[in-house]
Amino acid sequence: METPTWPRVPSPEAAVARMLLLIWVLLQVARTSGTTEIVVAYNLTWKSTNFKTILEWEPKPINHVYTVQISPRLGNWKSKCFYTTDTECDLTDEIGNDVNQTYQARVLSYPADTTDYSGEPPFTNSPEFTPYLETKLGRPTIQSCKQVGTKLNVTIRDMCTLIRRNGTFLGLRDVFGKNLIYTLYYWKASSTGKKTAKTSTNEFLIDVDEGESYCFSVQAVIPSRKANQKSPESPIECTSHEKGTFTGALLIIVIVVLVVLILIIILSVTLYKCRKVRARQSGKESSPLNAA
Numbered sequence: 001m002e003t004p005t006w007p008r009v010p011s012p013e014a015a016v017a018r019m020l021l022l023i024w025v026l027l028q029v030a031r032t033s034g035t036t037e038i039v040v041a042y043n044l045t046w047k048s049t050n051f052k053t054i055l056e057w058e059p060k061p062i063n064h065v066y067t068v069q070i071s072p073r074l075g076n077w078k079s080k081c082f083y084t085t086d087t088e089c090d091l092t093d094e095i096g097n098d099v100n101q102t103y104q105a106r107v108l109s110y111p112a113d114t115t116d117y118s119g120e121p122p123f124t125n126s127p128e129f130t131p132y133l134e135t136k137l138g139r140p141t142i143q144s145c146k147q148v149g150t151k152l153n154v155t156i157r158d159m160c161t162l163i164r165r166n167g168t169f170l171g172l173r174d175v176f177g178k179n180l181i182y183t184l185y186y187w188k189a190s191s192t193g194k195k196t197a198k199t200s201t202n203e204f205l206i207d208v209d210e211g212e213s214y215c216f217s218v219q220a221v222i223p224s225r226k227a228n229q230k231s232p233e234s235p236i237e238c239t240s241h242e243k244g245t246f247t248g249a250l251l252i253i254v255i256v257v258l259v260v261l262i263l264i265i266i267l268s269v270t271l272y273k274c275r276k277v278r279a280r281q282s283g284k285e286s287s288p289l290n291a292a
Contacts, residue, residue, distance in 0.1 A: 039064055041087075041107035044126035048135040050172060051161045053095050055105050055126060056088045063112050067121075070094050070105040073128070083110060096163045099131040099175065137172070137220045137231035140182070143202075147214065147239040154204040156182050156218055172220070173202060179222055186216035189238055213239050 041057040048054070055068060068089040069077040081089035095103055108123040143157035158171035165174075173180055184197045184204050190212070197206050208214055215238040220231040 038109045038111060038122055040109055040122045041066060041124045044105070044107060044124060046126065046129045046134070048095075048129070048131060050138045050159055051092065051096065051099060051131055051135050051163050051175070053092045053129075053131060053135065054088050054090050055107075057107050057124070058087060060087060061085050061112075065110050065112055067108045067110065068105060069108065069123075070103055072098070072101045072103055077106075092162050095129075095131045099135075099163060102128050102130045104128050132175075133225060134228060136228050137222070139232040140218050140220050140234045142218060142234055142237050145216075145237060145239060147208065150207055150210045152186070152204070152206050152208045152214060152216075152239065154184060154206075154216060154218070156202040156204075158202055159220075176222060179224055181221045181223060183219045183221055184216055185219070185233070186214050189213040189215050215239075 039059065039061070042059070044055065044057045046053065047056055055070075057066075065083040065085055066081070066087075067079055067083055068081045068091070069079050070091055071077045078094065080091060080094065089105075091103075091105065095101075105126040106123045107126075108121045110121050138159050140159060141157045143155045145152070145154045147153075158173045161170050161172055161175060163170045163175060178200045180200070182199050182202065182204075184199070184206070185194050186197070186206070186208075187194045188209070197204055215236055217233045217236045219233045222229055
């Protein structure tokens, strides 16, 4: 007859060890379940016009904050926009140091309470960005225009940038030099056929038909670029019509002549009536008195 096998009773030390292990596991599970997942930024996008440069990303933070870092290629990271709840960061000052350099940025995510966070935060890298090649050209404006005879003179106002040298803000022409071209589109006010002219300065002097008024707009262009070559066109402006000016002057002269004629007529009539009254009075004084 076989001897029955009874369940082994664990020793007190083993029971305590198992209990401690169970407690440790439960604590880890509770700690993990109470931890908020850190959201990583995505859709990092450079927005830049005339070197005003902003990095944008998503999503809007809920229980976390962001810090942005920027670095030139093979350079050191520099932090900007510390622990922000925004989803954009102005990096103009950093790219303005060298607009020909290629930059990369990254957005780091932190828990809202960063004092309890240790270790390297998760981050997302942006695409590379070269300001000189990629910043968009702003809409130009016309500073002055003048049409004299057969010559039309148009001057373009140099667009200001936020790039500074020796404390002075540079214009777009200061940065791009001869690489910046302006295209002038002009046409007779009475026609729709456009002509074009180009200059590597900020001034046009073109031949036009005398006595015709012209309308025109300008556009900034950097032909050496592969992308973002052209700016939006400026608002349309027109010169005054010389014939219209002559007609207006003639109309004023006619009005002045008419006013003078009317005054002369009124004055003549008034003088005539005065003479008539005087003649009557003098006739009465010279006539004899009636006999009684």
